[in-house]
Amino acid sequence: xxxxxxxxxxxxxxxxxxxxxxxxxxxxxxxxxxxxxxxxxxxxxxxxxxxxxxxxxxxxxxxxxxxxxxxxxxxxxxxxxxxxxxxxxxxxxxxxxxxxxxxxxxxxxxxxxxxxxxxxxxxxxxxxxxxxxxxxxxxxxxxxxxxxxxxxxxxxxxxxxx
Amino acid sequence: xxxxxxxxxxxxxxxxxxxxxxxxxxxxxxxxxxxxxxxxxxxxxxxxxxxxxxxxxxxxxxxxxxxxxxxxxxxxxxxxxxxxxxxxxxxxxxxxxxxxxxxxxxxxxxxxxxxxxxxxxxxxxxxxxxxxxxxxxxxxxxxxxxxxxxxxxxxxxxxxxxxx
Numbered sequence: 457x458x459x460x461x462x463x464x465x466x467x468x469x470x471x472x473x474x475x476x477x478x479x480x481x482x483x484x485x486x487x488x489x490x491x492x493x494x495x496x497x498x499x500x501x502x503x504x505x506x507x508x509x510x511x512x513x514x515x516x517x518x519x520x521x522x523x524x525x526x527x528x529x530x531x532x533x534x535x536x537x538x539x540x541x542x543x544x545x546x547x548x549x550x551x552x553x554x555x556x557x558x559x560x561x562x563x564x565x566x567x568x569x570x571x572x573x574x575x576x577x578x579x580x581x582x583x584x585x586x587x588x589x590x591x592x593x594x595x596x597x598x599x600x601x602x603x604x605x606x607x608x609x610x611x612x613x614x615x616x617x618x
Numbered sequence: 619x620x621x622x623x624x625x626x627x628x629x630x631x632x633x634x635x636x637x638x639x640x641x642x643x644x645x646x647x648x649x650x651x652x653x654x655x656x657x658x659x660x661x662x663x664x665x666x667x668x669x670x671x672x673x674x675x676x677x678x679x680x681x682x683x684x685x686x687x688x689x690x691x692x693x694x695x696x697x698x699x700x701x702x703x704x705x706x707x708x709x710x711x712x713x714x715x716x717x718x719x720x721x722x723x724x725x726x727x728x729x730x731x732x733x734x735x736x737x738x739x740x741x742x743x744x745x746x747x748x749x750x751x752x753x754x755x756x757x758x759x760x761x762x763x764x765x766x767x768x769x770x771x772x773x774x775x776x777x778x779x780x781x782x
Contacts, residue, residue: 558701576696576700617703
C-alpha cells in the first residue's frame with residue numbers, strides 16, 4: 457500500500473510540474489482565448505445593446521493594425537475598425553452564435569514577445585428561419601505582447617481542404 | 619460500506635484491483651484515443667448518409683497498410699482530432715476533378731455516385747490533385763457549394779474511416 461501511495465504522489469507531482477512548466481504566458485494566452493470565444497459568441501435572446509460591451513471587450517483582444525483572413529470568398533479584414541464593423545454586421549445578422557475553440561496548441565517564441573496558436577474553431581449559429589448551421593475551421597492566430605498584454609495581431613484560416 | 623459491496627468494488631486484494639483499474643483505464647485511453655475514435659456527426663454535408671447527432675467510431679488503423687479508395691468515407695483532422703471532417707473520396711492522387719451541372723467528372727469521365735441522394739447543380743472548375751492529395755466532397759450536393767467544404771486534402775490529414 458505504501459508503494460502505491462508513493463506512486464500516486466509521484467504522478468501528482470508530475471502533473472503539478474507539468475502545469476507549472478506550461479508557463480505563465482501560455483496560461484495567459486489560453487485565458488485570452490476563453491475571452492475571445494465568449495466575446496464572439498452571441499447568447500440566445502441577447503439584446504442588441506449587449507453588442508457594445510462585447511465590442512469594447514473585443515478591441516482589448518486585438519492590436520490596432522490586426523489582420524483577419526477568413527478565407528475565400530470573404531475578403532480580408534484590416535485594422536481594429538474594420539474588425540468592429542464586421543463584428544457589428546455579423547452580430548445583427550445572427551439570432552445566436554456559439555464559438556467553441558478546441559485542440560488549442562500554443563507556441564510561445566523564445567523572446568516571450570510573440571506567440572502562435574493553432575486551433576479548431578467550431579461555430580454554431582442560427583439566422584432567421586434558416587436551419588441551424590454548424591461549421592469547423594482550423595485557425596492560426598498570431599499574438600504580440602503589447603504593454604505586457606497579449607493581443608492578436610493576425611488570424612488566418614488554414615485551408616485543410618482546398 | 620457493507621462488506622459485500624466493499625468486496626464487489628474493491629475485491630479481495632485492493633492493490634491488485636487498483637492496478638487492474640489503472641490498466642483498464644490506460645487501455646481504454648489508448649484504444650479510444652488512437653485506434654477507434656468516437657465521433658458525433660454535426661452538420662448536413664454528408665446527409666442523408668450521416669445525419670446530425672449520429673454517432674460513429676473512426677477506425678484510425680483503416681489506412682495504415684492501404685490507401686483510401688474512391689467512394690470511401692474518410693475522417694480528416696483539423697488542428698487536432700477532437701473535431702474531424704467526414705467526407706467522401708472522389709478523386710485520387712494525380713487525378714483532375716470537376717463538377718458540371720452537379721455531375722462529378724474525374725479525368726473528364728462522369729463518376730457514378732449511387733450514394734448521392736440529395737443532388738445539386740454545382741459547376742466547379744477542374745482541380746488537379748497532387749501526388750499526396752485526394753479530392754473529397756460531402757454527399758449532400760443540395761447545399762450551396764460555397765457553404766460546403768470540398769476540394770483537395772493532403773494524405774497526412776486523413777485520420778481513418780468511420781466503421782459505419
